[in-house]
Amino acid sequence: MAIPEQIGRYIIKSELGRGGMATVYRAYDPSFDREVALKILPREMLHDPHFRARFEREIKLVASLEHPAIVPVYDVGDIEGQPYFVMRYMNGGSLADLIAKGQFTMQETATIIGKVAQGLAYAHRKGIVHRDLKPDNVLFDENGDPFISDFGIAKLAESGNSLTGSGVIGTPAYMSPEQAQGKEIDARSDVYGLGVIIYQMLSGHQPYSADTPMGVVVKHITEPVPEILKVMPELPPEADDLIKTALAKDKTKRYENTIELAKALNKLSFGDEGNLTFSTNSGIKNRLGPNSTMTPSRNRTGFIVVGVVLAVALIGFFLIRNQLITPEVTSTATTEEKPALTTAPITETSAPVFAPACSADVIIPVPAEARLTDNRCQQRTPYASFAISSGAEFELLNPEGSCRVESTSGGRQVISCTGPRISCPQNLKV
DSSP: OOOOSEETTEEEEEEEEEOSSOEEEEEEETTTTEEEEEEEOOGGGTTOHHHHHHHHHHHHHHHTOOOTTBOOEEEEEEETTEEEEEEEOOTTOBHHHHHTTOOOOHHHHHHHHHHHHHHHHHHHHTTEEOOOOOGGGEEEOTTOOEEEOOOTTOEETTTTEESSSOSSOSOGGGOOHHHHTTOOOOHHHHHHHHHHHHHHHHHSSOSOOOSSHHHHHHHHHHSOOOOHHHHOTTSOTHHHHHHHHHTOSSGGGSOSSHHHHHHHHHHHHHSOTTOOOSOOOSSHHHHTOSSOOOOOOGGGOTTOOOOOOOHHHHHHHHHHOGGGSOTTOOOSSOOSOOOSOOOOOOOTTOOOOBOOOOOSEEEEEOOOHHHHSSGGGTTOOOSSSOOOOTTOEEOOSOTTSEEEEEEOTTSOEEEEEEOOOOOOOTTOBO
């Protein structure tokens, strides 16, 4: 896709990344003689009121956040009906880039997390939960100072109104158990995400891995927290307790907020839990190299959201883990009565549909290949591993039931699953 030469007064230099909900360009602002990052809603999304509303809410939300640890917004605009906003260009790359170069020391980790935690605490005081904390969304300036970016799927906790329209969305590798199940989230959900980042900074890898994104989600919900000392025995013994507290399955057993987590890490690293500063004086800048300017790789940009609208896989997960989801789990998105079963034809233009209930017989649409690789799923993450063909049988993480592709009398193909009756969120997106 051709890169525009100019958007408003901003001269476009290069594309930093492209995701399902936005494109980010590196641009030059002649009015202030500076480089900026310009985030714009793609034209192909303009017709979708849901995406436009979410993008415009992100603009208002981010513009309201003024903190030394959050990427600042310089300008907002609209070009021929296409909304955009302009942010500070962070030329130090992302935390993901630095992790790829090697593990961090306890002191480096504590220094970075200390600032990030304060930025998150500020957002939490304003009733905002980030919901998509990950190394890609922690960016550095040329001095090595970290900033939180991408509040695109943040949630206004105080009002209960999601900016995504769905309670289950985020990045599987960093998602808290309650978020993965569509349950109520709060600041402690971000504590969990920050805990995963700490684990990865210290060990060099994520705490859970699996062949599929849904497999990772299942492990976050069901498997014990890995002992970091088994992979990093040189760490102090208390590091294991810190990780286990941050990643507790029950959010009431986690650190109450990100500041508590940062103080615990600071005390473990420096012996002083109260010394949280905004100075990254632990050699972070040295990791950036002699030329601190780094261009984030397109497949790791902070704004690419792997939405866990893993339709087929989520249904399968609910079928086998029904004991994890109680009948009290409901959605605030709608309270109106809906039919128990929902089907949809296999077409590229099929809009997401909803399965308001998961009964003993569940029918969900077959996701066409085009829907897995369109602009909403740039990372080509499969919903599940199975072949799409009429009459094909496959396992759907469901040992107690079975699923198969069937053709309806109207010529449509659906996946029919049989299994135990369970209760599901009414707005479960499939």
